[in-house]
Amino acid sequence: MSNILRSFLYRLGAALIVMIGISMLIFAIARVMPGDPARIALGPNATAEQVAALRLERHLDAPLPVQYWEFVKSVATGDLGKSLYTNRPVTTDIAQFLPATLELVFVSGILMILIGLPIGILSAHYRGRFPDHVGRLISLLGVCTPAFVWGVILQLVLGYFWGWFPIEGQLSQSVTAPPAVTGFMLIDMALAGNGAGFLDALHHLILPALALAMSGLGQTARLTRSNMNEVYERPYVEMARAYGFPGRRIAMRYGFRPALIPTLTILGLEFAAMLGNAFLVEKVFGWPGLSRYGVEVILRKDLDAIVGTVLVIAAAFLIVNIIVDILVNIINPRIRLAAGRA
């Protein structure tokens, strides 16, 4: 296992360098965007003195490298600055909004895997036959329809016409929010022992999660199908057929398992991309998440909040990628053993 640990540390170091690069980039970009953040924060009625005072307080007149150095020092102490918009520490805002987004993205990711992989496997196994046609249609629609359109369609059909699911929000009005322990609605409900509340939260989560999952789900199904079809041409699949192994065993062990290795890498990217796509879905479903917060602070040129949000999302992206890399190493013996020899 030590080689897996070593490659993990290596990736962690690389991720740290990426984070530093991203922080510089977003720090500079946030400051060259047009508009005076102090003026926007204080509104059109503020006097020039008030604006000047706020600029001074936030070191907005200092040269960029000085500002960045101040920022690095405060980040080192766990302080991401103060939002000009909510007037609270950025860490407090992120702590409030991040869990809802993580919950949404995590459940979307699970749906993507639980629906996308089986569709891909069935498509490949019944290549050119009815299940394949259905699977390809679903995955094509998933890939080429934007998440917010799926959001509206699902709201209309499943929420409004059929009334199976609530249309927006995290909880029904009749349900009281649980005490915030972790910030994750489902976990807090479970910790509070509120079974009905847990189900209500889950009920609210399904539609937005599905809307967010559709694109990745389609991509997953398509990749699984094409990778499996490629593997099906390999001699070891022909051998498995020649020995008359049961169809399911051929599909899973000889077809799917080798095909999973290239699929998993893309799956990780899709998963991470959901963090970005989450904004549209959060907007459509009135979901109190970080992506929505991020867009609002960008529109208000809320410097510290922009930088903080981008860094948190970038960190989540990198963490997901590290996890995927480790998983790929684990399921691919060739890489695992090669890492041991190197």
Add this chain to the structure above:
Amino acid sequence: MPDNTQKPVLAIRDLRVAFGDRRHATEVLHGISMHIRAGEKVALVGESGSGKSVTVRLAMGLLQDQKRTHVAGHIWFDGIDAAKGGPEVARRRGNRVAMIFQDPTSALNPTFKIRGQFRDVLRSGDRSISKADADRRAEAALAEVSIPDPKRALDSYAFQLSGGMNQRVMIAMALANRPQLLIADEPGTALDVTVQAQTLKLMHEMTERTGTSVLLISHNLGVVREFADRVYVIYRGRIVEHGTTAQLFHDPRHPYTRALLAAIPKISGGGLPDLPERSPDFENPLIVHEGCGEPTEAFA
């Protein structure tokens, strides 16, 4: 010697196959008939594209269920006609026909160990076999094909073993369920000549011991002459000539067979090609005498 009075293990009668849409199908086999008796070693010889592989894949039941494949004729094996395909064929043939492939390394799944694949093979012969029993039998089977450390081989992935080792593993797997027929599709063509020769020798020994019939697919007449009792020559989807190996090599009738025989590179005739007087690199000689690690006299 095989018993000529016995019922054939595999009998192919007037097999025709076409690929493509019904209206524009291209016939690639134009009525193949051949048979293999118990214990007999039969070679099917022909150039690339002659229909060798299609014939054996049909015999294995691998093509029948594919779209746009139209099969007519009969493939009698073990009391059933495999020409029509279907799940029964797949189930029945599992442990009665085995197949080994050109490139042994790519015929083994790279994502799990030999042990797991061996279990799958043994399970296809006996659904209720326990893991422990399967492992014991796998070890014994690997020992039979002279693999030095069967336990270690079972715990290896195909890409960790040499091509020759993988070929031995394939032969052990193929014969583990004591099949009646072994189909060898250009075995070892992907390996170097020495290992290929070892493979064929091993296959010959093993099938002699188990009494398994062999259908050898090859374009290498040298190999066929050493290995087979009888030979079918296939050309453009038709059997153009068949007979015992001796007949065929001494008195080829069909011009195509004569052409094939003429294509065997001969050592006599022009004599050995001239060797350069000095090996270009004495520090790394290309040919090293076995055992002493010194360059052979011819090169010194």
